[in-house]
Amino acid sequence: MSVGSLIDFDQLDEEVQKLIRESASARSFSYSPYSKFKVGSALLCEDGSVRTGCNVENASFSVTICAERCALIKAVSEGRQRFRSIGIVADRIDGRLTTPCGVCRQMLSEFGDFAVYIASPDMRQALVTTTHELLPHVFRKGSKNNFESSSMPV
Ligand code: THU
Numbered sequence: 001m002s003v004g005s006l007i008d009f010d011q012l013d014e015e016v017q018k019l020i021r022e023s024a025s026a027r028s029f030s031y032s033p034y035s036k037f038k039v040g041s042a043l044l045c046e047d048g049s050v051r052t053g054c055n056v057e058n059a060s061f062s063v064t065i066c067a068e069r070c071a072l073i074k075a076v077s078e079g080r081q082r083f084r085s086i087g088i089v090a091d092r093i094d095g096r097l098t099t100p101c102g103v104c105r106q107m108l109s110e111f112g113d114f115a116v117y118i119a120s121p122d123m124r125q126a127l128v129t130t131t132h133e134l135l136p137h138v139f140r141k142g143s144k145n146n147f148e149s150s151s152m153p154v
Helices: 014-027 067-077 102-109
Strands: 005-008 039-045 050-054 083-090 115-119 125-130
Touching: 014 039, 014 050, 014 067, 014 083, 014 115, 039 067, 050 067, 067 083, 067 102
Parallel strands: 083 115
Antiparallel strands: 005 125, 039 050, 039 083, 115 125
């Protein structure tokens, strides 16, 4: 199954190109001695400010934090909860752009449906998608302060 569309880098808005470049810069700070797989991310908040993140691994593998969650936690902990888009840069795996893990999809979707731009370090193309496209039927909080498994009746 394919999600989103592949767009040439020079066809993207300036704002999006900048976000992808910021993601690539953040990737250089990746602490990934175990996987050697560097990931960078940049989250554009509704107020125009950006929070960047990289993956931070640990000898206790399961406590590793992905780049996307790193950026998200920085933003939320600094009072930002509304987002325009997120950029993610990582190497391709088997020729395919690297899409966020399930945990990151869940964390990002908590804050609504916003644009996701995924590129590899060569920045030739970006996969353009959204948080909800990446995680259909997401588990999320209901609108009346209760919890509903999905907004969509099944
Ligand atoms: N990783 C991310 O940071 N983001 C993703 O979207 C996928 C995976 C990290 C976690 C781990 O440090 C390394 O990549 C290999 O899984």
